[in-house]
Amino acid sequence: MDITKIIFFDIDGTLIDMKKKRISEKTLDTLIRLKEKNIILGVATGRSPLGLPQFKGMEFDVFLTFNGSYCFNRQQSIFSNPIPTDDVKKIISNAASINRPVSIATKEKLVSNGKDEDLVEYHSFANLEVIIDDNFDDVLNNNDIYQVLAGCHKKDYPELMKNISHAKITAWWDRAVDIIPTSSSKGIGIDKILKYYHLDKSEALAFGDGNNDIEMLQAAGTGIAMGNASKDLKAVADGVCANVENDGIYYYCMEHGLI
Incomplete structure (x- = not known):
């Protein structure tokens, strides 16, 4: 069995409940506990670096922004691909x-x-x-x-x-x-980040909810759709967890021994 070494999370509708517009305590606790196990945590979002959320007591390690067009960590740029x-x-x-x-x-x-x-x-x-x-x-x-x-x-x-x-x-x-x-996607961004960290696809897990997460779930060894995800995303996912409002990420990580 491959060991999960890196996890990518979409933000809106995955980490953040779009109705409440915040992260739940259980989901935040999940992120903190994953960090304690030295798993690399990344956000994969359509947001710009300016729009990245700040979660109390937790910092992400790597950032895939603009749906993969600009990827970076706290040390350097990893991938840059602007529109002509x-x-x-x-x-x-x-x-x-x-x-x-x-x-x-x-x-x-x-x-x-x-x-x-x-x-x-x-x-x-x-x-x-x-x-x-x-x-x-x-x-x-x-x-x-x-x-x-x-x-x-x-x-x-x-x-x-x-x-x-x-x-x-x-x-x-x-x-x-x-x-x-055209040559960008969350999937391409994940490929670049995995190469940077010298990780295999099989060591990556990803959670998402929208159609812009399709390539992301396919680029990770295991791609999980939220219960509130689109039908198209669920169709390509390796599994489906509970809705964001029902702490799907928390229960998935508990059930699979990640926390």
Whole structure:
């Protein structure tokens, strides 16, 4: 039997209950106990580094942000894969054609050229505000852009991505999208992190709930879908634990002798 040496967690809907917008005491206790066993703990999220949560008494070891486009630990960058600037500009233009503002994300900033209800609520999940920046164009032209966020519905995807060559949509909510490089995913990010730590896929465990977690669960030796996960994610998962509100991660780790 392979020993679990690293565990990746999605945040929203996996560690954090989206209704209560917080981590439960049992889930937090699970993370602390896993750390005590020297298991490497990583977050794998669509959030930017600015939107990473802080959990009392617990620090993660490695961070997969922007759905895998930028991965790092406390010592250094592990993987960096921004969207080509020409594609970012075209996405912004396409979004304007359907009357949608966007936010663009660098390592240090998340700035917007406007706001609408969907974009505001999408930011709120990470406890962030939509910041309309007068220097939006300067940020765009002088920084690596790892992700574009836009409020939209599935019917808008073709127009939003018209004539885009090197970027793709990844989504876990039905009213907004993250746009990342075509050559990025949580799965690719996990591959890079495992290589960095000289770990085999069989030594990795991952928990997720959304369709943007599909590649992540496939990249880990064992991929577990939350009980509240999408049907598509459950279809590729190696197992399903209880819902986030019912402390699925805690009970899974207890039952499998991880804590």
